[in-house]
Amino acid sequence: MEYRISVPASEEELKKLRAGDSVLLSGTVYTARDAAHKRICECFDNGEPAPFELKGSAIYYVGPTPEHDGCCIGSAGPTTSGRMDAYAPRLLDAGLKIMIGKGNRSDEVVNSMIKNGAVYLAAIGGAGALMAASIEQAELVCWEDLGCEAVRRLTVKDMPLTVAIDSQGNDLYKLGREQYLKEVEK
Amino acid sequence: MKNIDSKVIEDTVARLCIEANLRLPPDVINAIESAEKAEPWDGAKRILSLLGDNVRIASEKTLPVCQDTGMACVFVELGQDVHIDGDFEEAVNNGVRRGYGEGYLRKSVVCDPLRRVNTGDNTPALLTVKLTRGDKMRITVMPKGFGSENMSALKMLKPADGFEGVKNFVLETVEKAGANPCPPIIVGVGIGGSFDKAAYLAKHALLRPVDEPNPDEYYAALESELMDKINALGIGPQGFGGKTTALAVLIEAMPTHVAGLPVAVNISCHATRRASASL
Numbered sequence: 001m002e003y004r005i006s007v008p009a010s011e012e013e014l015k016k017l018r019a020g021d022s023v024l025l026s027g028t029v030y031t032a033r034d035a036a037h038k039r040i041c042e043c044f045d046n047g048e049p050a051p052f053e054l055k056g057s058a059i060y061y062v063g064p065t066p067e068h069d070g071c072c073i074g075s076a077g078p079t080t081s082g083r084m085d086a087y088a089p090r091l092l093d094a095g096l097k098i099m100i101g102k103g104n105r106s107d108e109v110v111n112s113m114i115k116n117g118a119v120y121l122a123a124i125g126g127a128g129a130l131m132a133a134s135i136e137q138a139e140l141v142c143w144e145d146l147g148c149e150a151v152r153r154l155t156v157k158d159m160p161l162t163v164a165i166d167s168q169g170n171d172l173y174k175l176g177r178e179q180y181l182k183e184v185e186k
Numbered sequence: 187m188k189n190i191d192s193k194v195i196e197d198t199v200a201r202l203c204i205e206a207n208l209r210l211p212p213d214v215i216n217a218i219e220s221a222e223k224a225e226p227w228d229g230a231k232r233i234l235s236l237l238g239d240n241v242r243i244a245s246e247k248t249l250p251v252c253q254d255t256g257m258a259c260v261f262v263e264l265g266q267d268v269h270i271d272g273d274f275e276e277a278v279n280n281g282v283r284r285g286y287g288e289g290y291l292r293k294s295v296v297c298d299p300l301r302r303v304n305t306g307d308n309t310p311a312l313l314t315v316k317l318t319r320g321d322k323m324r325i326t327v328m329p330k331g332f333g334s335e336n337m338s339a340l341k342m343l344k345p346a347d348g349f350e351g352v353k354n355f356v357l358e359t360v361e362k363a364g365a366n367p368c369p370p371i372i373v374g375v376g377i378g379g380s381f382d383k384a385a386y387l388a389k390h391a392l393l394r395p396v397d398e399p400n401p402d403e404y405y406a407a408l409e410s411e412l413m414d415k416i417n418a419l420g421i422g423p424q425g426f427g428g429k430t431t432a433l434a435v436l437i438e439a440m441p442t443h444v445a446g447l448p449v450a451v452n453i454s455c456h457a458t459r460r461a462s463a464s465l
Contacts, residue, residue: 020229020426062253063253063254063292063294064253065249065250065255065290065291065292066290066291068290071247074253074290075249075251075252075255075292076253077252077253077254079254079333080333080366082366102333102365102366102424103333103364103365103366103425104365104425122424122426124233124236124237124240125333125365125368125424125455126237126240126251126252126333126368126455126456126457127237127239127240128240128244128249128250128252128253128254129240129241129243129244129247129249129251130236130239130243132249146304147293147304147306148253148292148293148294160236172426172427173426175427176229176422176425176427177419177421177422177426177427178420178427179427180227180230180422180427180429181420184227185418185420
């Protein structure tokens with residue numbers, strides 16, 4: 001199935017997504033990688049809120065290249081999501097609903113997604129120029145000292161994504177491979 | 187004897203850093219296109235076609251093919267009859283600094299592995315120099331992303347593990363890497379030498395064009411067998427299932443100790459980038 005989703009998305013919209021579905025995502029998406037996740041969790045430890053509203057939010061695991069004059073962003077493909085696994089359940093508990101990245105997630109993250117009704121969408125790894133084409137605006141939110149890892153607020157339009165793990169825990173990285181082996185390699 | 191000015195080396199490295207990041211080598215583009223034609227699984231075929239679109243968009247918009255513009259692996263073949271005016275290593279690092287700045291490339295290097303402060307200019311380069319005969323200098327820049335680098339592995343096998351042991355270790359490493367290194371991958375394999383030389387061979391193997399089999403028929407056959415076995419794993423482009431898990435397996439081997447069989451697997455992504463120039 002193919003869906004158009006706008007952030008913030010309703011619980012019902014996210015619940016109907018299934019691993020393997022295509023999604024064109026529009027709206028506000030925040031960028032955060034390892035270093036920013038570590039700092040967000042430090043905020044939690046100190047009893048402070050995250051530097052942006054996590055409730056209903058979408059986070060894209062990306063560290064873009066610097067923008068040319070006249071462009072809002074450089075190349076912007078996803079980074080390996082597994083490096084955020086240690087932090088992701090705390091963000092999901094705080095209301096994060098959509099994670100965007102590439103590659104496998106841990107059982108802890110998947111269980112937390114099921115508990116919190118969240119989804120994990122895959123962008124095309126290594127296709128930084130293609131992914132950048134759907135980003136219309138980018139502005140710095142905080143932690144400029146982190147360079148490419150600083151938190152940015154992106155406005156995206158029809159960002160082409162695939163549901164990698166749905167809110168029931170179905171995992172395309174397992175299912176897609178199994179189905180291919182069953183039907184083609186036999 | 188030939189003199190080469192260090193400023194020329196700096197200019198060349200700067201240019202190669204930019205050139206390497208904005209496009210893919212023709213052999214890699216051809217391999218992606220051929221894989222798309224041969225791919226029997228629809229979803230996988232679609233992703234391979236999008237990878238082709240990505241290369242075209244990068245070229246049209248002067249954008250890096252991938253946002254991970256990597257650590258700059260710089261390989262220099264240095265003729266022993268060359269004299270360099272000025273500081274060679276400084277020239278290479280100045281070239282990387284300028285290339286990553288002027289080319290709007292991402293600065294992805296931290297000054298210490300544990301204290302982790304970004305150097306801000308993507309230096310230092312990972313520099314490897316090999317002396318050759320003659321009075322030429324050949325410089326190759328391979329920007330290496332870490333999504334794939336992180337999935338690489340090394341094992342000190344026993345001589346008794348032999349041919350089968352090597353095959354199993356390569357397959358095990360690719361299987362474990364799964365979707366993380368942005369498949370379809372290019373697999374560099376180093377066999378023999380010592381702990382460090384095996385790793386060097388695996389990285390150096392990634393410099394070979396993917397359409398050139400190993401000149402030694404024995405290893406060419408092993409490359410071909412491993413390629414078939416990897417592409418029967420079903421991981422597929424992006425790990426969503428499909429035939430095209432790898433675009434190539436590239437092996438380099440060298441003599442080793444009677445007691446050892448070191449094997450290193452250096453995984454590279456579909457955006458395997460390199461650019462060369464001769465001075």
